[in-house]
Amino acid sequence: MRRAALTALTATALFWAATPAPSQPPTKAGQPPAVVSPEVRPDRTVIVRLHAPKAGDVALSGELGRKPMTKDDRGVWSVTVGPLEPDQYSYSFTVDGATVVDPRNTKLKIGRGSFVNLVEVPGNPAQDLRPVPHGTLHVHRYESKALGGKSRGLVVYTPPGYETATDRHYPVLYLLHGSGDDEHGWTDVGLAHRILDNLLADGKAVPMLVVMPDGHAAERSANTQAFEADLLGDIIPLVEKTYRVRPGAENRAIAGLSMGGGQSWVIGMGHTDLFAYVCPFSMGGGNAPAVLSKLDPAETNKRLKLLWIGCGRQDRLFGGSERLCEELKAKGIHHTWHPSEGAHTWMVWRKYLADVMPQLFKS
Amino acid sequence: MRRAALTALTATALFWAATPAPSQPPTKAGQPPAVVSPEVRPDRTVIVRLHAPKAGDVALSGELGRKPMTKDDRGVWSVTVGPLEPDQYSYSFTVDGATVVDPRNTKLKIGRGSFVNLVEVPGNPAQDLRPVPHGTLHVHRYESKALGGKSRGLVVYTPPGYETATDRHYPVLYLLHGSGDDEHGWTDVGLAHRILDNLLADGKAVPMLVVMPDGHAAERSANTQAFEADLLGDIIPLVEKTYRVRPGAENRAIAGLSMGGGQSWVIGMGHTDLFAYVCPFSMGGGNAPAVLSKLDPAETNKRLKLLWIGCGRQDRLFGGSERLCEELKAKGIHHTWHPSEGAHTWMVWRKYLADVMPQLFKS
Numbered sequence: 001m002r003r004a005a006l007t008a009l010t011a012t013a014l015f016w017a018a019t020p021a022p023s024q025p026p027t028k029a030g031q032p033p034a035v036v037s038p039e040v041r042p043d044r045t046v047i048v049r050l051h052a053p054k055a056g057d058v059a060l061s062g063e064l065g066r067k068p069m070t071k072d073d074r075g076v077w078s079v080t081v082g083p084l085e086p087d088q089y090s091y092s093f094t095v096d097g098a099t100v101v102d103p104r105n106t107k108l109k110i111g112r113g114s115f116v117n118l119v120e121v122p123g124n125p126a127q128d129l130r131p132v133p134h135g136t137l138h139v140h141r142y143e144s145k146a147l148g149g150k151s152r153g154l155v156v157y158t159p160p161g162y163e164t165a166t167d168r169h170y171p172v173l174y175l176l177h178g179s180g181d182d183e184h185g186w187t188d189v190g191l192a193h194r195i196l197d198n199l200l201a202d203g204k205a206v207p208m209l210v211v212m213p214d215g216h217a218a219e220r221s222a223n224t225q226a227f228e229a230d231l232l233g234d235i236i237p238l239v240e241k242t243y244r245v246r247p248g249a250e251n252r253a254i255a256g257l258s259m260g261g262g263q264s265w266v267i268g269m270g271h272t273d274l275f276a277y278v279c280p281f282s283m284g285g286g287n288a289p290a291v292l293s294k295l296d297p298a299e300t301n302k303r304l305k306l307l308w309i310g311c312g313r314q315d316r317l318f319g320g321s322e323r324l325c326e327e328l329k330a331k332g333i334h335h336t337w338h339p340s341e342g343a344h345t346w347m348v349w350r351k352y353l354a355d356v357m358p359q360l361f362k363s
Numbered sequence: 364m365r366r367a368a369l370t371a372l373t374a375t376a377l378f379w380a381a382t383p384a385p386s387q388p389p390t391k392a393g394q395p396p397a398v399v400s401p402e403v404r405p406d407r408t409v410i411v412r413l414h415a416p417k418a419g420d421v422a423l424s425g426e427l428g429r430k431p432m433t434k435d436d437r438g439v440w441s442v443t444v445g446p447l448e449p450d451q452y453s454y455s456f457t458v459d460g461a462t463v464v465d466p467r468n469t470k471l472k473i474g475r476g477s478f479v480n481l482v483e484v485p486g487n488p489a490q491d492l493r494p495v496p497h498g499t500l501h502v503h504r505y506e507s508k509a510l511g512g513k514s515r516g517l518v519v520y521t522p523p524g525y526e527t528a529t530d531r532h533y534p535v536l537y538l539l540h541g542s543g544d545d546e547h548g549w550t551d552v553g554l555a556h557r558i559l560d561n562l563l564a565d566g567k568a569v570p571m572l573v574v575m576p577d578g579h580a581a582e583r584s585a586n587t588q589a590f591e592a593d594l595l596g597d598i599i600p601l602v603e604k605t606y607r608v609r610p611g612a613e614n615r616a617i618a619g620l621s622m623g624g625g626q627s628w629v630i631g632m633g634h635t636d637l638f639a640y641v642c643p644f645s646m647g648g649g650n651a652p653a654v655l656s657k658l659d660p661a662e663t664n665k666r667l668k669l670l671w672i673g674c675g676r677q678d679r680l681f682g683g684s685e686r687l688c689e690e691l692k693a694k695g696i697h698h699t700w701h702p703s704e705g706a707h708t709w710m711v712w713r714k715y716l717a718d719v720m721p722q723l724f725k726s
Contacts, residue, residue, distance in 0.1 A: 032461070054459050096417050098395070099466060106473050115469050129514060131506050139500040141492075151492060163605045166529075242526045 033074045037104040038091075038119040045082035046119055048091065048102060052077055055095045062091035062116055063345060069093075086123030087347050088191065092116040109189045111180040112216070118189065125198065126354045127191045132201035133160035137193055142238055144217075146229035153183045153214050154235060156243065157193050159200055159207035169244045171251035171361040172209045174231070174275075175353075176260025178284065183214040189346050190257075195354050205357045211239050215260050228267045232274070250305065253277030253360050257349045258284035258317075266291055272303040277360050279308040281352045282344055283321050292324075297332045306359055307335040310352045312342030396437045400467040401454075401482040408445035409482055411454065411465060415440055418458045425454035425479055426708060432456070449486030450710050451554065455479040472552045474543040475579070481552065488561065489717045490554045495564035496523035498556055505601055507580075509592035516546045516577050517598060519606065520556050522563055522570035532607045534614035534724040535572045537594070537638075538716075539623025541647065546577040552709050553620075558717050568720045574602050578623050591630045595637070613668065616640030616723050620712045621647035621680075629654055635666040640723050642671040644715045645707055646684050655687075660695045669722055670698040673715045675705030 037049040052058055053075025060067045060079050069077040077093075090109050093100045101108070107118045122128050140154040159170070175192060177185035186192040192210055199205035213235050218226035239245060254275045256264035261280035268278030269291045307328070311321035318339070325337040338355070342348035400412040415421055416438025423430045423442050432440040440456075453472050456463045464471070470481045485491050503517040522533070538555060540548035549555045555573055562568035576598050581589035602608060617638045619627040624643035631641030632654045670691070674684035681702070688700040701718070705711035 052461070098415070101464065101466070103462060103464070103477065106476065106478050108471065108473065108478070110469050110471065113469065114466065115471070129504075131512060131514070134504040137502040139502065141497040143494050149494060151494070 033076060035076055035104055037102050038117075040119060040121055043082075044084050044086065044121050044123065045080050046084060046089075046121065047078055047080045048093075048119075049076050049078040049104070050093050050095070050100070050102065051075055052095055052100075057094075057096055059094045060091060061094055061099075063089040063347065064091040064119065082121070084121050085347075086121050086128075087350075088118055088120045088127070088189070090116045090118055090189075090346075110184070112182060114180075127195050127198065127350055129194060130198055130201070132197055134197050135159045135193055135200075136162065137187060140238070140242075142234065144230045144234045146233035147217055147226060150217075152230065152234075154238070155183050155187060155212040156239065157187075157196065157210040157212070158243065159196065159209070161207075162209075162244075166244075169246045170207055170209050171253070172211055172239060172243075172245050173253040173255060173277075173357070173360060174211050174213070174235075174264075176213065176215050176254070176256025176263050178256075178258030178260055179216075182216070183212050186210075186212045190350055190353065192353060195350065196357060199354065199357055206361050208357075208361055209239070209243055209245060211235065215256070215263060224263055224266050227263055228270075231267060232271070236274075249274050249276040249303065251276075251361065253279065253306075255279035255281065255308075255353070255356060257281040257352075258344065260284075269295060269300075269307075272300060276303060276305040277308075278304065279306065279310075279352075279356050280321070281349050282311050282315050282317055283309070283324070284317060292327055292331070295331070295333060301332075301334050304334070307333070308338060308356055308359065309335060310338035310340060310348075310355075312340055312344065312348045314341070314343040315348070317344065396439060398439055398467055400465050401480075403482060403484055406445075407447050407449065407484050407486065408443050409447060409452075409484065410441055410443045411456075411482075412439050412441040412467070413456050413458070413463070413465065414438055415458055415463075420457075420459055422457045423454060424457055424462075426452040426710065427454040427482065445484070447484050448710075449484050449491075450713075451481055451483045451490070451552070453479045453481055453552075453709075473547070475545060477543075490558050490561065490713055492557060493561055493564070495560055497560050498522045498563075499525065500550060500556055503601070503605075505597065507593045507597045509596035510580055510589060513580075515593065515597075517601070518546050518550060518575040519602065520550075520559065520573040520575070521606070522559070522572070524570075525572075525607075529607075532609045533570055533572050534616070535574055535602060535606075535608050536616040536618060536640075536720070536723060537574050537576070537598075537627075539576065539578050539617070539619025539626050541619075541621035541623055542579075545579070546575050549573075549575045553713055553716065555716060558713060559720060562717065562720055569724050571720075571724055572602070572606055572608060574598065578619070578626060587626055587629050590626055591633075594630060595634070599637075612637055612639040612666065614639075614724065616642065616669075618642035618644065618671075618716075618719060620644040620715075621707065623647075632658060632663075632670075635663060639666060639668045640671075641667065642669065642673075642715075642719050643684070644712050645674045645678050645680055646672070646687070647680060655690055655694070658694070658696060664695075664697050667697065670696070671701060671719055671722065672698060673701035673703060673711075673718075675703055675707065675711045677704070677706040678711070680707065 032051045035049045035051050039047040058069045058077040067079045069079040071077045102117045105117045108115050135157050138156040143149045144152050217230050252275045254264045254268040261283035265280045268275045311318045328335045395414045398412050398414050402410040421432045421440040430442045432442040434440045465480045468480045471478050472481050501519040506512045507515050580593050615638045617627045617631040624646035628643045631638045674681045691698045
């Protein structure tokens with residue numbers, strides 16, 4: 001790799017000896033075979049491969065599916081999956097019982113405490129990388145006053161043209177990740193920036209900022225309250241000071257998945273003075289009875305422009321969202337209940353985001 | 364992990380059954396032992412560990428050093444290194460001849476075609492994450508006209524206060540990565556944003572933008588020329604349209620490491636009308652004779668405010684930079700030759716960046 005790139009620089013002759021760095025020795029006879037993985041084929045099948053000549057058992061796991069793999073005479077294990085729906089899928093290998101990532105694939109889903117590979121099967125116009133105008137992702141670091149000075153990350157999407165439309169102000173979606181992720185989850189895995197780029201290019205959504213905070217603010221039972229303090233005390237002020245955003249609840253939405261679904265429910269419904277759009281996806285908990293009991297139906301219906309609750313039927317959390325929507329119905333609180341096919345996966349959440357974004361800030 | 368975070372949401376009682384997602388089963392008897400890796404200790408030693416009960420031979424490799432590891436009765440291999448200089452180090456494991464990343468460490472250096480782990484030993488005020496005002500990293504995607512519409516990434520650092528100082532304009536450093544990296548290399552591994560945050564907090568540099576493009580524009584021998592076309596035809600116009608930057612060569616610097624050192628030399632010295640500061644680090648090639656032969660010493664000295672060339676004595680590319688500086692001296696072209704200790708590593712390049720940034724845009 002390094003040798004090839006050094007060669008690339010020599011338009012004519014090298015002025016000095018270009019030798020590979022010690023960490024990148026040249027390929028020698030007896031070294032492992034060249035392995036391509038993953039290989040995405042035009043028929044939407046995917047082949048994954050792993051060189052593991054000494055392993056006794058290798059299998060595929062993750063969103064690509066659970067499948068045994070077979071070894072060839074070079075010691076390369078492989079399996080073909082699909083044809084698959086055009087989407088992005090996580091996967092890893094199980095090698096003699098241990099989880100191993102695909103060393104040939106640098107596209108990674110890095111979560112809290114673990115990482116797996118990602119592979120994309122193109123053909124989904126909602127989330128493919130298309131040659132449309134692109135927004136910008138802004139990566140911030142701040143010390144949270146609400147959390148005693150703790151260093152925190154924050155990702156903000158601004159729509160195409162934001163930097164040059166210096167008189168224009170925008171509404172804001174606060175978008176929260178799940179327990180296994182961090183502030184990069186909604187872009188690295190959720191493709192929120194691509195989804196909104198495509199919706200804007202297709203005229204299906206209004207330009208908005210998307211603010212993606214780190215949802216892990218404190219340990220266990222203290223987390224929702226600590227995150228709420230950080231969001232209301234530090235993040236929203238940072239955003240409203242740093243970016244050209246419109247004030248008022250009608251210009252703020254809060255959505256999230258799993259743990260972030262619970263946070264969007266608790267914080268959004270607890271602050272309808274701040275958020276007129278509340279959209280929990282595959283809600284992963286939340287103090288629903290306490291939040292519900294405090295809601296005045298008439299006042300809530302007056303304030304909220306959208307309460308959108310979605311969950312996949314194959315998600316073990318489905319019953320919780322379903323029961324919550326029954327309670328909301330019994331209390332006469334307007335809402336959209338969106339049961340769908342799917343489990344507790346990013347395939348579901350990317351679809352939900354593409355469904356919900358066009359419903360925000362339309363009025 | 365997921366179970367813990369779900370529990371975190373139940374401020375009082377759960378409204379519905381919170382069960383872990385299928386991909387995150389609860390720990391069972393017979394599962395692998397809990398492994399902490401890496402462990403950075405107060406005496407600046409680092410312990411790395413890997414659970415690999417069936418492996419016959421496990422060793423540490425990378426910037427942490429090459430060392431054999433030993434197995435305990437639970438099947439956990441470990442080794443202690445250091446005490447180390449406060450810095451960031453890459454590492455991976457060699458398991459029965461195969462390169463394996465540390466699955467417990469989500470801090471990764473993701474390069475082109477491979478990835479390894481990173482571990483940081485704190486105590487270096489030049490690059491530690493300190494509670495100082497932080498700049499923002501802006502991640503762009505654009506279709507390069509110079510490269511036939513190719514989709515390209517670009518990372519831009521703006522200094523603290525950029526967003527609110529709406530009348531202020533800034534100089535720009537174009538900062539180029541090496542052949543094994545991409546546009547995220549100088550931040551993810553090079554910590555350029557932290558280094559500049561710290562220099563600014565200490566009053567040692569002037570506020571500037573840092574533009575970090577993707578240096579891979581075409582295959583092999585066509586790369587430097589293709590990258591130059593992208594930089595001059597697409598990137599600089601994008602930056603000057605999108606950001607509040609000062610025009611003119613005296614407000615532009617170009618620096619880079621290894622392959623990017625060669626690019627900064629070829630492009631910078633070929634365009635002293637555009638760049639008054641040229642700083643190749645551990646130059647990885649470049650068409651030095653052709654570039655040199657075209658330089659008019661008097662004109663070059665008049666235009667350039669800084670030509671800074673650094674290389675580590677343990678770098679196999681050292682001789683090339685040394686000979687180039689002898690040629691420059693013979694031609695009477697003003698320059699700073701900075702031979703230092705160190706090999707072809709990021710430990711050297713982070714130091715060079717911290718050395719060079721205070722010398723930019725001072726006049």
